[in-house]
Amino acid sequence: MIAEITDEFIHKVSRRLKQGKGIRWKIPPHGCIHIDRPLPFLCIYRYSDHSPDKWTGQLIRSEASYLIASASQAARLSELVKSITETLSDQFGACLLIEVWAASPQEILTSPTPTFRIFGPPVEKSVVVEKFAENLRQLNLLHLPTSVELREENRRQPVEMPALLRHESLKTTECLSLGLEIQPFYLNTSLHSVYPLSLRLLNRELSKALKSTFFEFVRLETTHTISAFQELGNTHIDRAVWEADQQLAQISQSFQFLLLVTPINAKEAWEEFKETKFKKPPHFHYRLLPIDPDVVKRELYNIPIEKITDPTLAYILRDKRHELDKMITMLADRNTPNFRLSSLQLFGGVSTSLRQTAEQLLQLLPMKEDSETQPDTVSAQEFARRALEEIDYFRAQYADVAATVKIRDDVVGLMVSEGNLHIQAQSRIPRKRVEALIQHEVGTHILTYYNGKAQPLQQLYCGVPGYEELQEGLAVLSEYLVGGLTHARLRLLAARVIAVSDMIDGASFQQVFSQLTEQYGFAPLSAFNVAMRVFRGGGLTKDAVYLRGLVSLLVYLREGNELEPLLLGKIRQDYIPIVQELIYRRVLRTIPIKPRYLSDPLALAKLRQLKKEGTVFTLLNPHPHENRIFSE
Template identity: 30%
Template sequence: MNDREIELSPYREIDKALLNVEREVKLTYYLEPLNEKQRKEEFLKSKQEPKFVYKEIAYDQKEVEDKLAREVPDKVPELATIYNNKKQELGLMHEMIKRRGDSDFIMQASSEIYGTPNEDVIDYAITLVRDIPPIDGPKNVPAEHVRKVMEEEVREYGLELAIDRVDELREILDKDGFEMLMDYLNARNRRYLDGFMEKVERTGNDRLKEAVYKFWIIGRGRKYLTTVYPAEKNITVCGRRKFAEGDAERLAVHEIGVHALRAANGYEQPLAIFAMGLDGYERTEEGLAVFFEEKTGHASKEVLRDYAGRVIAVSSLLQGMNFRQTFDRLKDYKFSDEQAWKLSLRAYRGGGFVKDHIYLAGLLDMREYEKNGGDFEILYVGKIGLHHIPLVKRLIEKGIVKKPKYRAMLT
C-alpha cells in the first residue's frame, strides 16, 4: 500500500456507506404521487386542491440512519468537509422522504439543499415565457431511436456498456444471474429498466447487483423524463412518449455529454463520492447541461420555456400560492392544461419541492462562468458544483483528485 492509499484508506468505509445510501434514498422517486392520474382528472373538473398519496418506503430506514451516523475521518480536511456535507444532504433527503406531506418541512429542507431563485432568475424566466410563444410541434420520434442514439454516444466517448461486455459478465455471474441480465439486455426494446433494477434488488444476488453497477445500461423507463442514475450507471428513456426532431441529439449532449460523463470521470477518481455527486452539485450539473445544449446548437426553445415555467411555479410556491393559484398563473402565461399541471405538480410534490429553479439558475451561472474565463475542464473531474472548485483545486494539488479522463465533445 503506497502513501496515497494509506492517506485515503480511512475514507473507503464512509465512501462505500454513502454510495449505498445514495442508491436507496431516491428522493424524486419517493416524491412521485401514486394517484396523480386520478387527482389530475378531479382537479381539471373542479376547484379542489389535489391531495397526493406516495409510495411506501422500501428501504431499511434504520440501516440508512446507521450509515449516516458514521464518523468521518479528519485526516484530509478537504475530504472531511466533502463527506460531512454529503452526509448532511443525504440525511435531509431521508427526512424529506419520511415526512412527505409536511409542507413547511419539505419546503425548508429542499430550500436548504437546492437554494431558492433570486430576482434575476425569476425576471429571466418571466422574460422567456413572454418572448417565446407556446410551442407544440410534432413529436413523432420513437423512444427506441432516442435510446439507440444515446447508446452510440456512450460508445463514442469510450464508456463501458453492459451489452458490449458480455464475456466479462459471463465470468462474473452465476448461470441464473447471467441469464437474467442477458434476457433484459437482449430484449427488443429493453423496456422498463427501472423495473428490471427493482427485480435485481429483490433477488438478493450480490454478484448480480455488483455486475449491473459495473457497466452502463441504457433502457426504456416509466419515468416521463430521460434520466441518468449515476450510482447505478443506468440511463432511462421514457418508453411511453414520442420525441420531437432534434431531441435525440439534444439529449445525447445533455444526458451523456454532461450527466454520464461527469459520473464516469467521478468513477475514475479514487473515491466514489465524485461520481454520486458532492453536496449541492445539481445546480451546476443542470446548468452545464443546458449551457452545452446552447454551445452545440441543440438548444430547444420549447424546453427553455418549460424551464422558465418551472421557475415561475417554484416562485409561486415560495410566495405562498396554492396549487390552483400556481396552475392559473401558468395558464396566464399561455401554458396548456397539461403543461401547467406538470409544472405545478413538480413544485408541489411532497408538500412543496423547491428545486426546479436550478435549471435556469444554473444556466445563468454557466454563462457568467464563461464570461469570466472559467475553466470548464475542472467541472469534469466528477459531479461537483462551482462552489467546490477551490476545494477540488487543493485536492488536485495534493494528488488526490485526477484531471478528467473523459471530455465533452462540443461540436
C-alpha cells in the same frame, strides 16, 4: 511500524528520505513521524507526558511532513531532527522547520482574541516570516479577529523545553527554524476538554496558512520546483477516508431520492385534474420507502468522520453526510409541510434577481410554441437507440462505462439515476430536440457519473451536496452548444422558476397552474407537468436550479474559466478549488470521458463567444454561423 528513536531508527529515516520514499511510523507512547515524501520542510509538536492537552498536536497532522514526539525524549529527538534537516537541506538546498505549541491556557481568561506568536528572525531578514504573519492574519475564524505577534528571539520552542537544534546547526544545514505559539482558545480553561468545532476550524485555516508559508519558502530558498501551494499537501490518504467514503456511498445508493419523490400516477392525476375542470388539486401516489429513516440516520452518524485528519477530505465527507441527513428527513416528511422546508435547505429558493430573469424570459419569448404540439416526434424506443449510441461513444473512451437505458411506465419524461437513463414509455420527443436531450441526459448526467466513478473518491459520482445546480446548468448549456436549446425550452425553465417562487410564497397547485396557462400562455398539460414537478412530495424547489445553474455557469465562463474541469464528476461550482487541490495532490485523476460537443468546431466557437459576452439572453439569438435553431 512502531519504533523507538534509536541510532538505527534515525539511520532508517535518513536512508528512506535519500531514496525519495515516504515515512509513516509510530513513535511510542503517543507520537509518530509522517513524511508523505521528501519535502523541504518539517512541522514539529512536542507533548508533555503529564499534560492534559491531547489536541494541539492535531493541528499539524494534516501537513505532508510532521513529527510528533514526547518532550521526554529530548536528546534523541534532537538527533533525529538534525538528521532529517541535514538530509532535506542536502536534497533541496535549504529546509524550513516550524515547531508548534500551545500557550498557557490562562491567556484565554485574559484575552478572548485568538493570538499567534511567531518566534524567529527579524522580518526584514526573512520574507518567509513576513509571509507567515500575513497568512495568519488572514485566518477566517468565524469572524473572530486574530492577533499576530512577531518575537525576534533566539528561542523557537516552548519556554520549558530545550531547543531541538543549536544555532550553529541551523547555519551549517541552511535550516530556517520558526516557532509558532498559539493561544489555545479551542480548549476549555481546565484543559480537560476541547471545543471540537473551534479546533476543526482552526485546523482547516491553519493548514492553508502553513502550506502557503511552505510554498513561499520553497519558491525563494530551495531548488524544488513547484507551481502551486496545494502541491505541498498529502498524496497518501488514510484508510479512514476511504472507509468513510465507501460507507457514505453505500447509504447514498440505498435509496433513489428523485424516484421516491416522483409521482407514479402522473397520467391518472392529469385525468383526475381535468375532470375537476382544473379546480381541485390532484392526488399523487409515491413508491414505498425502501429504507427506515431512523436506522439509516443512525448508520450515517456512526461513520467516524471526526477521526479524519485531512481537513479537505473531512470537509467533503462531512458535507455529504449533512446532505444525506436532509434527504432522509425529506423522505420521511413526504406530503407534509416539513418537506418543503427541508427542500429549501437542500436546493435553495428563488432570489429576486432570478425571479426577474425568469419573468423577462417569459416576456421576451413567444407563447405560440409548446412541447405537446410538435408535429415531428420520435418514440421512446427510437430515442433509446440514439442514447445507446452515445453511451457506446463514451465506452470507446472509457471501457468501464456500464450505463443502461430503460423504458418504463412509472417515470415522467426522462431521468438519469445512478448512471442509467430512464425514459417514460409514452414519451414522444420532438425530433429537433433529440440531440439536445441526448447531450443533456447522456452527455452531462451520465458522463459526469462515470467521470466521477473513475475517481478514487466515490462522492464524485454519488454527487457532492448541491451538485444539481451546476449539473443542470451544464446540461442546459450543452443543449445550446449542440443547437437544440429552443425558445420553448427556455420558457419552460423560466416557468419552473416562477412556479417554485410562487409555491414558496404559498400559492396552491391550482393557482400556479392557472398563472402558467392564463398569464404565460402554456398549454394545460405543460402547465400541469410544471406544477406537478414543483408540488411533488409536498413542495420540491429543485426545479429552480436549472435556470439558476445556467446563469451561474455563464458568469463562471465570462470570468475566463474553462468548462472541462466541471465535467470531472458531480460537483458544485465552489468545489472547483477543492478539486484543483486534490488534483495537485495527485488524489484525483484526469477525466477519461469528454462529451462529443467538445470536439465540434461550431460548439467550440459558441463557447468562445459565451466567454466574451455570455448571458442567458445571449442564448435567445442564433450563433452567427448557425441556422439550425431559433427559426420559429
